[in-house]
Amino acid sequence: MTDITELGVKALRDGVADGAFSAREVAEAFNANVAAAADLNAFIVTTPDAALAAADKVDADRAAGKPLGKMAGVPIGMKDLFATRGVQTTAASHILEGFRPEYESTVSQKLWDAGAGMLGKLNLDQFAMGSSNETSHFGNVISPWRRAGGDTAALAPGGSSGGSSAAVAARLCPAATGTDTGGSIRQPAAFTGISGIKPTYGRCSRWGIVAFASSLDQAGPMAHDVTDCAIMLESMAGFDPKDSTSLDLPVPDWSAALNADLRGKKVGIPREYRMDGTDAEILKSWDDGIAWLKDAGAEVVDISLPHTKAALPAYYIVAPAEASSNLARYDGVRYGLRDLPQGANLQEMYAATRAAGFGAEVRRRILLGTYVLSAGFYDAYYTQAMKVRALIARDFAQAFEQCDVILAPTTPTAAFALGENQDDPLAMYLNDVFSVPASLAGLPAMSVPAGLNSQGLPLGLQIIGRALDEQGVLNAGLAIEQRAGFSAKPDKWW
Amino acid sequence: MSNYRIQGATGEWEVVIGLEVHAQVTSNAKLFSGAATAFGAEPNSQVSLIDAAMPGMLPVPNRECIRQAVRTGMAIDAQINKWSRFDRKNYFYADLPQGYQISQLYHPLVGEGSLLIDADEKAGIPEDKVIGVERIHVEQDAGKLMHDQHPAKSYVDLNRSGVALMEIVSRPDMRSPAEAGAYVRKLRAILRYVGSCDGNMEEGSMRADVNVSVRRPGDEFGTRTETKNVNSVRFVMQTIEHEAVRQVELLEAGGTVVQETRLFDPGTGTTRSMRSKEDAHDYRYFPDPDLLPLELDDSFIDECRASLPELPDAKRKRYIGDLGLSAYNAAVLTAEVETARWFETLLAETASAQGKPEADVAKQAANWLISDLFGALNKAGHDLENSPVSAAAGAELLALVGKGTISGSISKQVLETMIATGDAPTLIVDREGLKQESDSGAIEAAVDTILANNADKVEQYRGGKEALFGFFVGQTMKAMQGKANPQVVNEVLKAKLG
Numbered sequence: 001m002t003d004i005t006e007l008g009v010k011a012l013r014d015g016v017a018d019g020a021f022s023a024r025e026v027a028e029a030f031n032a033n034v035a036a037a038a039d040l041n042a043f044i045v046t047t048p049d050a051a052l053a054a055a056d057k058v059d060a061d062r063a064a065g066k067p068l069g070k071m072a073g074v075p076i077g078m079k080d081l082f083a084t085r086g087v088q089t090t091a092a093s094h095i096l097e098g099f100r101p102e103y104e105s106t107v108s109q110k111l112w113d114a115g116a117g118m119l120g121k122l123n124l125d126q127f128a129m130g131s132s133n134e135t136s137h138f139g140n141v142i143s144p145w146r147r148a149g150g151d152t153a154a155l156a157p158g159g160s161s162g163g164s165s166a167a168v169a170a171r172l173c174p175a176a177t178g179t180d181t182g183g184s185i186r187q188p189a190a191f192t193g194i195s196g197i198k199p200t201y202g203r204c205s206r207w208g209i210v211a212f213a214s215s216l217d218q219a220g221p222m223a224h225d226v227t228d229c230a231i232m233l234e235s236m237a238g239f240d241p242k243d244s245t246s247l248d249l250p251v252p253d254w255s256a257a258l259n260a261d262l263r264g265k266k267v268g269i270p271r272e273y274r275m276d277g278t279d280a281e282i283l284k285s286w287d288d289g290i291a292w293l294k295d296a297g298a299e300v301v302d303i304s305l306p307h308t309k310a311a312l313p314a315y316y317i318v319a320p321a322e323a324s325s326n327l328a329r330y331d332g333v334r335y336g337l338r339d340l341p342q343g344a345n346l347q348e349m350y351a352a353t354r355a356a357g358f359g360a361e362v363r364r365r366i367l368l369g370t371y372v373l374s375a376g377f378y379d380a381y382y383t384q385a386m387k388v389r390a391l392i393a394r395d396f397a398q399a400f401e402q403c404d405v406i407l408a409p410t411t412p413t414a415a416f417a418l419g420e421n422q423d424d425p426l427a428m429y430l431n432d433v434f435s436v437p438a439s440l441a442g443l444p445a446m447s448v449p450a451g452l453n454s455q456g457l458p459l460g461l462q463i464i465g466r467a468l469d470e471q472g473v474l475n476a477g478l479a480i481e482q483r484a485g486f487s488a489k490p491d492k493w494w
Numbered sequence: 495m496s497n498y499r500i501q502g503a504t505g506e507w508e509v510v511i512g513l514e515v516h517a518q519v520t521s522n523a524k525l526f527s528g529a530a531t532a533f534g535a536e537p538n539s540q541v542s543l544i545d546a547a548m549p550g551m552l553p554v555p556n557r558e559c560i561r562q563a564v565r566t567g568m569a570i571d572a573q574i575n576k577w578s579r580f581d582r583k584n585y586f587y588a589d590l591p592q593g594y595q596i597s598q599l600y601h602p603l604v605g606e607g608s609l610l611i612d613a614d615e616k617a618g619i620p621e622d623k624v625i626g627v628e629r630i631h632v633e634q635d636a637g638k639l640m641h642d643q644h645p646a647k648s649y650v651d652l653n654r655s656g657v658a659l660m661e662i663v664s665r666p667d668m669r670s671p672a673e674a675g676a677y678v679r680k681l682r683a684i685l686r687y688v689g690s691c692d693g694n695m696e697e698g699s700m701r702a703d704v705n706v707s708v709r710r711p712g713d714e715f716g717t718r719t720e721t722k723n724v725n726s727v728r729f730v731m732q733t734i735e736h737e738a739v740r741q742v743e744l745l746e747a748g749g750t751v752v753q754e755t756r757l758f759d760p761g762t763g764t765t766r767s768m769r770s771k772e773d774a775h776d777y778r779y780f781p782d783p784d785l786l787p788l789e790l791d792d793s794f795i796d797e798c799r800a801s802l803p804e805l806p807d808a809k810r811k812r813y814i815g816d817l818g819l820s821a822y823n824a825a826v827l828t829a830e831v832e833t834a835r836w837f838e839t840l841l842a843e844t845a846s847a848q849g850k851p852e853a854d855v856a857k858q859a860a861n862w863l864i865s866d867l868f869g870a871l872n873k874a875g876h877d878l879e880n881s882p883v884s885a886a887a888g889a890e891l892l893a894l895v896g897k898g899t900i901s902g903s904i905s906k907q908v909l910e911t912m913i914a915t916g917d918a919p920t921l922i923v924d925r926e927g928l929k930q931e932s933d934s935g936a937i938e939a940a941v942d943t944i945l946a947n948n949a950d951k952v953e954q955y956r957g958g959k960e961a962l963f964g965f966f967v968g969q970t971m972k973a974m975q976g977k978a979n980p981q982v983v984n985e986v987l988k989a990k991l992g
Contacts, residue, residue: 083550096549103543105550206784208550215783243552244785322783325582328593329547333650350586373584373778382780 004029005171009074009228010255012174013115016058016073023055023062023073027117030075033172034119039494042157042167044080044138045088046120051075054117061115070235072115077167077176080121081128081160082108082219083208087118091210092126092136095330095337095357105208106240107177107219114235119173122163126359127327128184128212131431133162134418135361143192143415144170144490148456152493155415155457158188164222165192169490175223175232179209181216182315183410183435186447189222190410190460193449193488195477196222197229200467201442202247205240211326213319214245216439226448226477230255233470247468254471260479263297267476268403272308273434275412282409282459285450289407289461289480296479301403305395310388311437316429317372317385318440323362324369330357364425393441400466405476408434410447410460438464448477449486458488498618498670500708502742508711509738510718511674512666513730514703515681516659517566517691518635519559525634525658526553526596533697537640537651545656547591552784555580559658560788562690563603563632564798566660569688569805570627572607574795578631579787584778588650589637597633597661599779603788604630609664609684610807611676612825618672625677626665635659660691666705666715671731678702678727679829683806687831701725704758706737708745716741717751721765724758732763740765809834817841817856826864836878836885837863843889848896855892862892866909874913882916883909891919904928904976932979937986940973941966945990955991963987 004026007015016023031048058073083089083101090096104112112118126135133141133156143157143166157166161178165188168176178185180198189196197220204219211217221232234254240246269290274283290300332338332353339352358366372381399406412433421428438445444467447460461480465473500507524531527544544551567574579601582594607627613619637655641648662681668674682700685691692699702725707718719741721733741751755774756765804812806828813824827837837860844859845852867888871881891908894900900908900923911922923929931937944966945952955962970983 083548089549091549099549101548101550103548206550207552210549211784213783242554244554321780325584325594325778325780328584328586329549329591331586331588331593333588334546334591335548346588347586370778373780375776375778378778378780 005033005174007174008224009071009175009231012074013070013072013231016062017068019062023058023117024052026073027051027055027075030119030173033170034167037170037172037494040142040144040166040170040172041139042123042141042163042170042172043077043120044090044092044123044163047087047118048120050087051117051119054112054115058115069113069115070231071111074115074174075117075119076111076232077119077122077164077173078108079124079161079164079177079179081124081179081210082177083210084108084118084121087121089121089210090137091128092124092138093330093357093359093362094137095353096210097137097337099336101208103208106205106242107209107236110238111177111232111235116235122161122167122176124163125160125184126362127210127323128160128179128181128217129323129361129365130159131183131187131428132156132416132418132421133159135159135359137359140418141166142418144492144494145192145415145457146490146493153417156191156418156420158191158415160184161188161196161222165189165194165196168192168194168222168224170492170494171489175221175228177219177236178222179212179217179219180439181212181218181319182439183432185220185222186410186435186445186460186462187431189447190449190462191415191458193458193486194222194224195226195229195446195448195481196220197233197446197470197473197477198439198444199233199237199470200247200444202245203233203237203444203470205238205243205246207240207242213322214326215322216319226446226474226481227255227258229446229477230258230474249468252471254474257471258478259475260296260482262293262476262479265298265405265472265476266403267293267298267300268303268399268406269300270303270305270308270399270406270408272305273408275433278409279413281414281453282412285453285459285461286407286409288484289450292480292483293407293476295483298476298479303399303402303406305392305399305437307388307391307395308437311392311440312429312433314385314388314392315432315436315440316368317381318389320365320369321373321382322369324366324373327358327362327366330354332357361425389440392437396437396441396443396464404466404469405472406464407476408462408464410434410462414453414455414457414459434462443467444470444473446473446477448480448484450480450484451486452488458486496618496669496673497620498672499711500738500742502746504746506711507708507738507742508669509734510666510707510709510715511668511670511734512705512718513664513668513674513677514705515662515664515678516701516703517662517685517693518699519562519632519658519660520689520691521556521558521562521658523556523558524656525556525559525632527656529656531657533699535653537649537653539653541652541655545591545652547593553596553782555785555788556658559632560603560790561794561798562688563630563660564790564795565688565802566662566685566690567604567607567630568799568802569684570607570609572627572630573605574790575601575603575605576790576795577601577787578603580782580785581779582782585775587636588648589639589652589655591637591652591655595634595636596782596785598631600781601787602629602631609677609680611673611680614672614676617676618670619676623673625667625673628663628665630660630662633659633661666707671734674704674734675727675731678730680806683829683831687803687805689803695725695727698725702730704730704733704737706734706741707751708738708741716745717753719751719754719756719765721756721758722768729758729760733758733765736764806831806834813856817853817860819856819860823860823864827860832878839885840888843886844892847889847893855896858892858896859889862888866906870906870909870913876913883912887912887918894919894923898930898932898979898981899923900928900930901976901980904930928977930979931974931977932982934982934986937970937974937978937982938990940970940978941983941986941990944969944973952991963991966991
């Protein structure tokens, strides 16, 4: 029998349903992998009992002949940005260390309702701010991937959903939740050779997800392949009256409608994404992607997204502005860390608590956001950035008059070594250059593995679709997946 | 034009006043959460996860709060903005869990409107005056800090956190404390008519930020100060009186008025500085990304408009025009929605009890309510709200008078008994034998006795001193213990005196 932990969502679910193995066997196998992978630091908290309890429920339901959910018997990792009732929820911060919510996020609840179980809470960049996982208060996640040729340098799993990407790539869980604000699902997926989709803004409820930048944050699945992403997204998405920005639309049956035949479809190639200094291997994989989509029947057209250059600066105004306000609630008054120096007044308690509770990158973004919203600067920064945001959305709208999906690299480079970009926040921010535009426009976008570079590290290709056209994105992703034939996985060293 | 002037050492000064009134929206739930809003509940017993700003919690607008604010806007003839948006006002304080207040700075729900304050000669308002209202926006209230529960600690009560407020911002159109007082009273009356705020200033349901500046009559506006959270009409007026004099003294001494936030001290009737403009917060307003713009459709707006009651100005006009009431009576009856409601029930009951059109009994009902009932209730320490006499019982009493069963003077006595016992007027009249005597035989006998006993006065009357007629009426009524029908007494006396 094959190793259960090599299987993905669909295979596990179907195996449990068919009786090839029990849900408990599945949970035990993944629990064992999680327990043996402490070196990766992918989890902040492990919850083996929760995984077993969910599995037992599925096994009992199956024995009783009850209908099983779409994720029945599939244990998953939960990014520690989702509130989980009774289980520590930290956003990888010190300020929320020890915080146990009395509520369950809508997305995680939907997954449990679909029969999934929780293996644990996954590490991430603190408050989802980062591209390497180095901003976590609980130490950075280490990518299971290493460069070829005996180089043992610890590599970044990407971020902010770096615990999710590392855990899926290392077979600690078959799938994991991620959240994407400017690329936090797509970039780590690309770095670790897995698939991940950020759906249209509003598809997944934000209720119970620790907020980073409300107008950008979207939850999505990270898994081995496109089909698994489609299945899991079906269980995560859906209207939630508790989130005013949630879309009141039915959730399509994406997995059933998957179709890699792209005849009659047009794929846009944005010329502005061909930036100076982009890694030659990245450009090569992009060309491979173009060839694969042509092979799948699509027509390839050149398109222009003229305001691409302004996307990153606009993002680094809008996201920190929202974050500076969203994170004001962590003040030491009601929950979480309180640092009350002897004789301190209220203002001094705030200062001490927030200085001790937030890491350097979070503090940097709070200051950045506070600055751009300040009297006298608001119009020059925030108002301008919102105009740029509108222009970027218009760029996409115009491009989608000529094409059905857009193909681009997910990241400008393959995974970098931990510590490499740490002293230069701007270099780190550049990692988001290809992923941020779709976030600003609220469009569905996914990363699928395209191959390995000369160092043996995975590269990802990004597909961006029209608003609400997750199906088109998934279909193009499937066409690439079938032709890329990506089967590489990291050698187990941990 | 108001002639209110501060007499300074160097001449006259005019005071310019604008008010920002915060009115708590009457609603069972908070603006963005389902938590309850009752006053006086145990601390922190009406707090949802959203009000406590737990991680990942999101606001969802409460339709009823929006509806009430729109209805309020309609009641002051304001522009209703079909597209508005919520903004975050960012600042740190222990009573503000989110670290920001959700408010509306850039695109308020309600735009330009106006409110009429009525002429009041005695108060120095010579004629009706229109006060402009710049806008009404909706926003969240903050919680409350309690400093008196522990010697070293402050406690936080979040029951009010997230409660819906309307901020009603006037134009700087008022020129005297009396006008400001009239504005607040009128606004309060309208809110209570509409039912969008209970107007209870003691419980904090309504409070005002008072903006005051002074200038030489006709000059440009001076620098203003803003006195926060003033919670009664009297205190609003005191704040203005004190601020105006303080600013005039400051200016005449060669100083300048500093734009600042001040606090009113009810104990001394004075204001003191809270923080200056330099210390003012930079609130970093920006659109709340958790909320979509608020878009109102026509059917919502139509429903709001259709649900508006008749408002005080229209009601007053109708009372004068259709019911024939005096301007004074109409003003008294429409000033408070409870009074108007009570009057209208009384009027309907009275008309039906006497089988007459309302217009025919309106004066009788209005006079009785204002002269008799208010006086009697006041004497007994009651007000209309807890009156032991219902409108129906009042109508019954008026019908007894109208049909001549009792006299007007006896009705006052019956009313006092009604207030004391809660009994029905017919029962009281029967029990105490207060029915009016219309039997001319009994009256004739009494008149005969009186004329016989006062032969000298009869002489004088017949000699042309007709004023004595009233004396004979009074004596007859006294002899009949007030129960004689005055009309019959008149007829009998006229006949006998010849």
